[in-house]
Amino acid sequence: MRYLSQIFQPVITIPRDAIIKNTEITCKSQKLLLECGLVRPTSAGFFTILPLARRVLNKLETLVHHCMEEIGAQRMSLPSLTAAKLWEKTGRLQDIGVELLKVEDRHGKKYVLSPTHEEAMADLLADIGPLSYKQLPLLLYQISNKFRDEPRPKHGLLRSREFSMLDAYGAHTTHACASETYDRVTNTYRKLFDTLQLPIHRVAAPSGAMGGTLSHEWQLTADTGEDILDMCLKCDRVVRAETVNDVCDKCASEMKRVNSIEVGHTFVLGERYSAALGAHYTARETTPTPIYMSCYGIGITRLLAASVEALGNDKALRWPDAIAPYRLLIIGPKEGSKEWSIGGWEEVQRLGQELEQVGLAGDVLLDDKHTHTIGRRMKAADRMGYPIIVVCGRSTTENPPKYELYTSKAVGYTAPILLTRTELITEVARIARNGNIDIQLASKRLYVLGFHGFSPTISYRTGFRGFYYQCRNKSGMSNYVVEAPAGPGPGGARISPVNIENASYSVLKRYNDIVKSKEDKREYRILETVVDPVHELAGSTGEIP
Amino acid sequence: MRYLSQIFQPVITIPRDAIIKNTEITCKSQKLLLECGLVRPTSAGFFTILPLARRVLNKLETLVHHCMEEIGAQRMSLPSLTAAKLWEKTGRLQDIGVELLKVEDRHGKKYVLSPTHEEAMADLLADIGPLSYKQLPLLLYQISNKFRDEPRPKHGLLRSREFSMLDAYGAHTTHACASETYDRVTNTYRKLFDTLQLPIHRVAAPSGAMGGTLSHEWQLTADTGEDILDMCLKCDRVVRAETVNDVCDKCASEMKRVNSIEVGHTFVLGERYSAALGAHYTARETTPTPIYMSCYGIGITRLLAASVEALGNDKALRWPDAIAPYRLLIIGPKEGSKEWSIGGWEEVQRLGQELEQVGLAGDVLLDDKHTHTIGRRMKAADRMGYPIIVVCGRSTTENPPKYELYTSKAVGYTAPILLTRTELITEVARIARNGNIDIQLASKRLYVLGFHGFSPTISYRTGFRGFYYQCRNKSGMSNYVVEAPAGPGPGGARISPVNIENASYSVLKRYNDIVKSKEDKREYRILETVVDPVHELAGSTGEIP
């Protein structure tokens, strides 16, 4: 458990059209991450990752490691500096040399500060080889800082000159063997992005630059993205908008043009690098043959910024639950208030410790800025976008004491629910637990009621004993859909089953019930919040009954 | 659970006096890590960390993160590239410029590939500042790759040009405030090195180069080290052997000259960097004052290699239990053997899964090289130094089946203990559990019997109901001491109590009992193995009774 006042978080306000350290502020994530004290530019295209953003990266890296290890990939580390002569041999020193940062050592030997490691990996395999076909396939990966001398670094962490990346390299005998690995990595990418609840699409890409035979980009749809895609409104087809794609070539439905950010790529490289650098394998009775390579990347720092682009609003950060800097913030009483004077602060610290025990170990932050009003601190917390906020205000003086529970929405937070201490702990435990499960839902069918605003009145009227989903569409609006038992039932007749794989909304939260609260002015109650995978829900024909 | 055949581990044999990629093989860790397929040079002073070594680094990094977070340090990340002009301002571009790798971007701007980040940190504090005195002290840290253009990189990972380091930076108001942080970090260093069971000493150092006021080196005693220390044979005094130190200046006892490897440093820097770069804080009613800085480093990749220097023998790796690549290896039956033919391999896989459940999750490796004899695989396993080895050989055909349990010694392994499946799981669970506790022993007194070879005969004769310690002295030999209840008792009269803080042996393992095994040729049995802190046990005057 940490105290907010101890967090190194230099919050600032950037004047409109300001230029910070020779860098123009051009996008939401850049502005918010800087203003909220999460990231700080050192010079054009270089950034210091401050503690709260570092926590996000830690969580992202842990998820990536887990996903890669699960498919049998083995972590290793290649040096950042690669001999320039390797880049000469593959022809890339000439091809993309202007984007490479170069280093010359005291003996005049030239190195490249690697933006990627195909050369280094092929050289390693060559150095060890020829490998036996029995040693293949092989999948090696690292997470490390990469370097690219962008002519005009911009958009903060979305296009920086030093950035953290996952890069994985497959070594295979044949294209068929490479394809199998490619599919394995594709699946683990989907799983990772599902866990992050982000609308990330696999898009066929030309693989020319890398010299391969098969390639996809992984694109996160966000209004501020620089890439442009055409998405089918009915099926899962997404293509690069290089030509006019009015109609889906898969299902003939209408397509919609959207902006996106590339957060990953996957390539089957073939023999380009292995042949140039002599990385061979031998099969029974054959002469050494170039290894058939594949490679895979995910921009870790870029994904952090891209998730802010996708989920944040104009004034506040929002996070995938799985990578929020802290999952729960407790705002303690104001110094000198009635609740403070009855020893509320000591009680809040005990509460924090208990909440850490119910599934939020290391993820509870205590706002101890006692001299500020609760309102002011709530405003700052909204800006940071903690998924759960517990406020210990005036109602903690009641008998029994009551705590206010808030959960984040795309803009602002839910109306507070007043809970006793025991109720609060049970509730937070459920939210914490569900935040880590239900990935299986990706394969479930959803029954979509409709994309209505989630007004308490409407919700209360529905009266279902089913599941309610808070969703987000491509323009960032929150909408709600309901999953109810199939077949007849209250309103059941009006429900259209939709395969979630063929849809266009991403589910952010699930409510397993909505009831009228006993508290005045609090019309509904969230009983369960789960992290769902990226479900794309097709436009519904149903209505709220 | 992983299978050995799937691990990417290019094992080679280096001919005597070989030169690998322009690098001479000059030390034990360099040779062993290369031959065992853990590390691979790419060019002089640069190394690829292969999967097994990467696992060691993962564990080391996790321990370091844990230790730093525990004292309230906040993780962050500074860019590898620091503007050269910052190094100009502190004068270090001139002072140590020749050791710096430099980069010029496409616009001609100059950067340093940082070997350390005092400049970057002071610049960050200046950029944010002036800080309020209320924000101090502050302790920020990172683990990242650093760069140094060594004139003649040598000794493998002990002196490479790109290396992983922990670097932490304290920001304070006064020297007194810095001293408090310094003590906190010193304590967490001790705790870390205790966990690693490595004989690491804090040695006063001149702080000239860094411009500070207080400085220590953290030195691991190892015969192959390049630094030279004088150690008191009685008390904890260790000094750099810059002059002749025949006699301890603390207790007047004789001193002994030993070799060592610097694995960490700690500095109180004062105002040198903050004054040069304008990093200020303000107290009530004062004008901005330079922040009083401190800094702390641990060479992560160097520590990996140094631990091999300290614990490994001429032909085989040995690891601190806490960072072994895998803690337990199971050697399955040979293909075609009787034990194989009765379905032994399936049984071994089930056993492996069960052993993962008793405290070794992710740390069990299965040797599935079925075509090799058990003897050959045992030899390879010895070379890798897995702390625990379970052999499923001929005796698994008995009724009930018996498994052979081995634990690593400085040279070779203990004689095997034959255990039933249930006994084995209980035993491994105990070893796994104890591997993580008993750090508290550092403050206990030990009763030293003597530094005799641990022959079963002697052990059995002792007959104590006390604790037996496997120890290691500076020349790498394993020795054994016994802790027994104070006062008279069997042999008690001959025991000399020794304060473990004033001693010269490090305890590696503890046996809570030694009994004659029922098995022929197996004279003793290890009932408990614990990771102990670095105890330095003074030369004993006692004898085995």
Ligand SMILES: [Zn+2]
């Ligand atoms: Zn379509």
Ligand SMILES: [Zn+2]
């Ligand atoms: Zn002394």
